[in-house]
Amino acid sequence: MLDQTIAGPGHNNPPAYDPEILxxxxxxxxxxxxASQVWLDxxxxxxxxxxxxxxxxxxxxRGLWKKVDEARKTAKKPHDAAGKEVQDAFNPLLxxxxxxxxxxxxxxxxxxxxxxxxxxxxxxxxxxxxEEQTRAAExxxxxxxxxxxxxxxxxxEEQAKAAEEAAKRAEQPVKTQVKSATGAGRTMAxxxxxxxxxxxxxxxxxxxxNHPDVIDTLRRLATADVRAKGYDPMAKPIPGIKVxxxxxxx
Amino acid sequence: xxxxxxxxxxxxxWHRAAVTGEEPPRHDGLPECGWFKRRMIKGGPWVxxxxxxxxxxxxxxxxxxxxxxxxxxxxxxxxGDPAEHWTYLTPITREEFNHLVDYRLRDSRMLDARQRIDLxxxxxxxxxxx
Numbered sequence: 450m451l452d453q454t455i456a457g458p459g460h461n462n463p464p465a466y467d468p469e470i471l472x473x474x475x476x477x478x479x480x481x482x483x484a485s486q487v488w489l490d491x492x493x494x495x496x497x498x499x500x501x502x503x504x505x506x507x508x509x510x511r512g513l514w515k516k517v518d519e520a521r522k523t524a525k526k527p528h529d530a531a532g533k534e535v536q537d538a539f540n541p542l543l544x545x546x547x548x549x550x551x552x553x554x555x556x557x558x559x560x561x562x563x564x565x566x567x568x569x570x571x572x573x574x575x576x577x578x579x580e581e582q583t584r585a586a587e588x589x590x591x592x593x594x595x596x597x598x599x600x601x602x603x604x605x606e607e608q609a610k611a612a613e614e615a616a617k618r619a620e621q622p623v624k625t626q627v628k629s630a631t632g633a634g635r636t637m638a639x640x641x642x643x644x645x646x647x648x649x650x651x652x653x654x655x656x657x658x659n660h661p662d663v664i665d666t667l668r669r670l671a672t673a674d675v676r677a678k679g680y681d682p683m684a685k686p687i688p689g690i691k692v693x694x695x696x697x698x699x
Numbered sequence: 700x701x702x703x704x705x706x707x708x709x710x711x712x713w714h715r716a717a718v719t720g721e722e723p724p725r726h727d728g729l730p731e732c733g734w735f736k737r738r739m740i741k742g743g744p745w746v747x748x749x750x751x752x753x754x755x756x757x758x759x760x761x762x763x764x765x766x767x768x769x770x771x772x773x774x775x776x777x778x779g780d781p782a783e784h785w786t787y788l789t790p791i792t793r794e795e796f797n798h799l800v801d802y803r804l805r806d807s808r809m810l811d812a813r814q815r816i817d818l819x820x821x822x823x824x825x826x827x828x829x
Contacts, residue, residue: 477821480821481822487824488825499825499827502823505818505823506818509821509823510819512817512818513819516819
């Protein structure tokens with residue numbers, strides 16, 4: 450007999466995990482959460498019996514955490530394997546393409562640099578011409594004013610305007626763009642990026658000494674040393690720290 | 700020959716020393732009287748064990764009518780030869796022993812001594828809090 454149940458939306462796209470396992474763990478977790486809330490509502494543990502029961506509750510939470518994590522790992526494993534298979538299949542291609550692109554970029558960069566140098570030389574020549582034109586225009590203007598010849602004055606003004614435009618053109622920045630041949634590709638250009646090389650770590654440290662990241666790193670290093678086996682504060686003290694001991698339940 | 704019963708203080712001397720942290724010598728196959736706990740399986744619940752002297756005393760003379768024998772009680776039942784349990788026993792105070800006897804009845808997970816307890820299966824609630 451055929452199953453007459455109508456397939457609903459998403460019927461062929463099941464979740465990536467076993468919903469029954471998740472449901473079971475969710476229910477157990479919910480009971481543990483409720484019990485934990487009861488414990489939290491107690492102001493303080495006052496009896497040995499409650500203390501030992503709370504130990505069991507904490508151990509139970511830890512055990513359930515392990516169970517859930519194990520279930521998560523088991524559910525994730527086939528996906529990880531599938532993911533690895535996909536990575537293994539595609540990554541070599543990506544690597545080849547990336548490497549080829551990286552190797553080709555210097556060629557384009559060399560061309561763009563050469564082009565920039567030529568453009569720069571051209572601009573220098575244009576600047577020189579523009580300066581000459583400006584000087585000639587100023588001389589012509591002075592001469593025209595001295596002579597009182599109106600036509601000559603107008604010509605000198607035109608000459609000055611042309612010189613100004615030439616100077617403007619010469620001052621325009623040199624473009625290093627290399628455009629796509631077909632128009633479909635991305636225009637590439639030389640970009641300036643800043644890189645830092647540390648010359649004096651101590652001076653640099655003083656500059657950043659109050660930065661939260663620096664403080665976190667220092668705390669991490671000091672904590673690791675203080676907690677290390679065989680740490681002797683008398684024999685090898687770490688300056689600038691105060692070691693305090695705190696009791697934690699473990 | 701007068702057969703006087705062993706005094707309580709004498710029979711429990713080892714136990715008293717053990718629970719007060721004196722670490723008295725412990726010899727395999729030579730059990731001592733007192734209150735103890737043990738696990739019947741790894742990960743199982745604590746089980747109360749009591750070792751005592753079984754004896755018959757003549758009420759008229761106060762003397763033993765037969766030799767004293769060490770017996771043990773495991774989970775409140777006859778546990779047979781105490782020497783078989785001795786290696787696995789942890790000495791506890793009488794108060795702790797009484798608490799264990801009582802607590803086993805209040806926590807159903809402890810009822811089966813041969814069943815490993817999985818604390819992650821069900822939460823542990825504070826008893827007596829409503």
